[in-house]
Amino acid sequence: MRRLFAALILVLSLAAPATAPARESLTIGISQYPVTLNPLIESMLAKTYVLAFVTRPITAYDASWSLVCLLCETVPTLENGQAKIEPLPGGKKGIAVTYTLKSNAKWGDGTPVSSADVAFTWTVGRHPRSGVSNSEIFRRITRVEVVDARRFTLHFDRVTFNYNAINDLRLLPAHIERRRFEAAPDAYRTRTAYDQDSANPGLYNGPYRIAGLSQGSHILLARNEFWTGPQPTFDRIQIRTIENSAAMEANLLSGGIDMIAGELGLPLEQSLALEKRLGNRFSFITRPGLVYEHIDVNLSSPILADRRVRRALLAALDRDGLTRQLFDGRQPVAASMVPPLDWVFAEDIPAAKYDPATAAALLDEAGWRLGPGGIRINDKGEKLALELLTTAGNRSRELVAQVIQAQWRKAGIDLRLRAEPPRVMFGDTVTQRKFPHLAMFAWYSSPENVPRTTLHSTLIPSADNNWSGQNYPGYANPKMDELLDAIETETSRPRRKALWHELQQIYAEDLPALPLYFRADSYILPKGMSGLAPTGHQDPSPYWVEQWRWD
C-alpha cells in the first residue's frame, strides 16, 4: 500500500503544475497543534515551536549548543563579574546573577520589555496555583532585584554550573497579564490573554506576532512592527497542523505547504524515502540531536542484575548495522546518554562494538550456555528469555525491535516483543517499573543535561515516593550519586568535564540502560531556502527565523 501510494505520488507529482512560490510568505507544516500559547502553562513541543517565532527567551542554546543572549546584552558569568556567589543563611551558598535587557527589546504594542516583566513572571511562576508547568527555575530564584528598567538581579538558592541559563524563564508582559493574574491567581490559566486574546500584539516580543488562528487548524503570523532586530524575510508565515504524515507529504507535493518542520514533521524513515524520490525538488536537512533512544534495563530482574548479561546484550547488538539498514546511517550510535555534539562528550570512551564472540563468552561466564534449539539455558534448565516493551504505533521502534530480536536470537537469547500504547506505557508500566526486563523509548533533554532524574538512586520510582523520579531501571550506585551531585555544583569547566568523563565511564561499564542511537530530525525545505539551522535540542530553529531566506 505504501509503495503504491509512493509510486502514485511520484508519477502524478511529475505531472503536477509548477506553482510559483510567493516569497513574501511561507507556509510550514507541523504535526501537532499547541494546546495553549501561554509560555509558562503546559509543556508541549508544538507550543515551543510556534512561540519561537513570536517570543524570545532571555537566554537560549544556539545551533552550536552554546548559551547565548536573545533578550539580554551579554551572558553573565563569574568571570565577567555579572554573577557573584553569595552566602545564604545556614552556611549554604547561593548566586546572584545580573542581566541587562537589550535596549531595543519591545513588546508588539511598543511597550519596552523591562525588569518589571521579569519580576512579574517570577511572581506568576512561583504561585502554586497559577498553573505553571515547569516551576523549577522559579523555585530556585529566591528574589528578583530590579536594578532599573533594563537591569535586574536574580538570587538563586544554590550554585549550579548552569546558573546563567534562564531559558525556562519565558517572559510574560506585565502590562497585559498582571491584572488578569492578580484578579484571580487560581483562575489565571483559564483567563490568560494568550488564549483569550491571542492576536493581541502586546503579548509578543519576537520578530513576528500572532495575527490570527483557527483552533486545531492553523496559526497566522505577521511581522511585529516594533521588532528592532534584523528584519525577517517573510511578511507572513502560516503554520498549518496536519497530523497525518501521508497527508502532510501530499500537502508538500501539492504546494499546500512550503516546508515541513524537522521539530514536528515526518518520521525519519518517511523523509528518507521522500528524499530518494524527490531530492531534486526539495532540500533535505537531517541533523541528529539529543533525543536519546535507548533500552531501559529493569535491574530488579535476576537475569539482568548480572552486569555480564547486560554487556553481552550490547555486544550482541550490531547498532551500526541497525542504523545503516533502517535509517541510512543518519542516526549516530550512542555510547551513553551524552550526545557527541555536547562539549562534555568523552571521545575516548567508544561505543561498544558489535562482537558476537565477546557476547557469547560473557553469557557463558554468567552461566548461560547454549541449549537445544540454540537458546541459552542456565544450570536449572531455565531459558534465557527476555521481554522487550516498546510503544505501539511507532513504526521506527517496531522495526528496531524486530532487528534486535533477530540479532539477539543469533546469540541464543529468546526475545519476546510487546507493544503498548504510549499512555499505558508511560502512564503505568514504565513509570511504576512493571516491565519485567527491557523497555525501549527515548529521553529528550538539553545540552549538558545532568541525568539526575534518570540515574540518581533517590529517584527510583516506588510506592513510597508516590512513583516520582525517572530512574526506571532502579539503578543505585553511590559513586554515580556522588558524581551527579558534584557535576551540578561544579562551575569550573575543566573540572566538570573530568566529572562528566567519569560518569560516562561508569555508565558504559554498568549499563543501567543499553544505548541505541540519537534520533535525527529531518527538515524538508523548498529549493533555494537557506539560513535555517537545526539546533538538535529543545530550543527550536525559529529562534533565528530572521536568518531564513528563500531566494
Place this chain on the structure above:
Amino acid sequence: MALGLIRPVVSRLGQSVLVLLAMSFVVYGLMGLMPGDPIDLMIAGDPRLSAEDAIRLKALYGLDRPWTERWVRWLAQAVQGEFGFSRLYAVPVADAMAPALANTALLMVSALGVSLALALPLGLWAARRPGSIADMLVNLLAFASASVPVFWLGLMLIVLFAVGLGWLPPGGMSTVGGPGSLSDRLAHLVLPVATLALAGLGQFARHMRAAMIAEAGRDYIRTARAKGCSPLRVLLHHQLRNALLPVVTIIALEIGGLFSGALVTETVFAWPGMGRLIYASVMGNDFNLALSGLLLATAMTLAGSILADLAYGQLDPRVRGR
C-alpha cells in the same frame, strides 16, 4: 393526534435523559480508569518537570481526587448548564466545541446530501430490473464504496486532484492567509465531501434497492397496476413511499454521526471538526471536553432515533396509530 404524539415523545425523552446520565458515568469512568493522566504524560515528554511539579499540577487540576468524586462535581455543574473548561484548548468547553461542531455539520450535511442525491436514484435504477447489468453495476459500486477504506480513498483523491492535477487544495478549510472567499471555501470542501459521500453511497444505494425490490412484490403494487396507474406513478407514489421507510430510519440514525464527526476524514484533510476534537480530548484526558463531545454525539443519536420514529409515523399511518 397531538396527544398521541406527545406521550411517546415525552416517554422517549425521559429515557434519553437516563441514557445520557448512564453514558456520562460510563465515559467518565472509562477515562478515569485509563492508565496515566495528562500530567504523567507531560512529564514523560519533558524530564525537566519535577516530582513537585507533578504533585502540584495534579492537585490543581483535581486529578488527585477519585474519578467518582470528579464525576459528581461535573454533574452538579452540568445540570446548571456549566460544562467546565477545556484543559486541552484552554477555553470553556462550549467555545472549543462550537467552531468544531459548525465545521463538522458543514462537512457531514454536505456529504450526506451528495451521498443521498446519488444513492437514491442509483438504488431505484438498480431495483427496476434485479439481476440486470445496471443492477450489477450498482451492486459493484455499492460493495466498492463499503469496502474501500476511507483513509485510502481520501489519500487517493488528494494524490489525484491536489498533487497530480492541481485542481483542488489538499486539505484545510480555506487557504491559510487567503481571502477566505466562498469559492475558496467550496474548493476546500470538495475532496473531503467527495470522500465521505463515496464512502456512504453504497450503504444507502443498497438499502434503497433492497427496499424497492421488497415492495415491488406486494399486493398493493399489483392492485395499483391493475387499477391502471402509470408505471411512474406506481413507482413514485406507491412503491417509493413505502420503500423510503427503512431508508429514512437509517438517515435519521446517521444524525448522531453528523455531529460526532468523521475522525479519519477530518485527520486526512486536516479538517478541524468534532471527530478530531473528541479524539484529541480523549487521548489528552481532557475530561470536560471529551465528555461533552461524546454526550452531544449520544444526544444527537437519540434525537435521530426519536426523529426516525416520528418520521416513520408520518410516512406509515399504521405506525402512527400504535
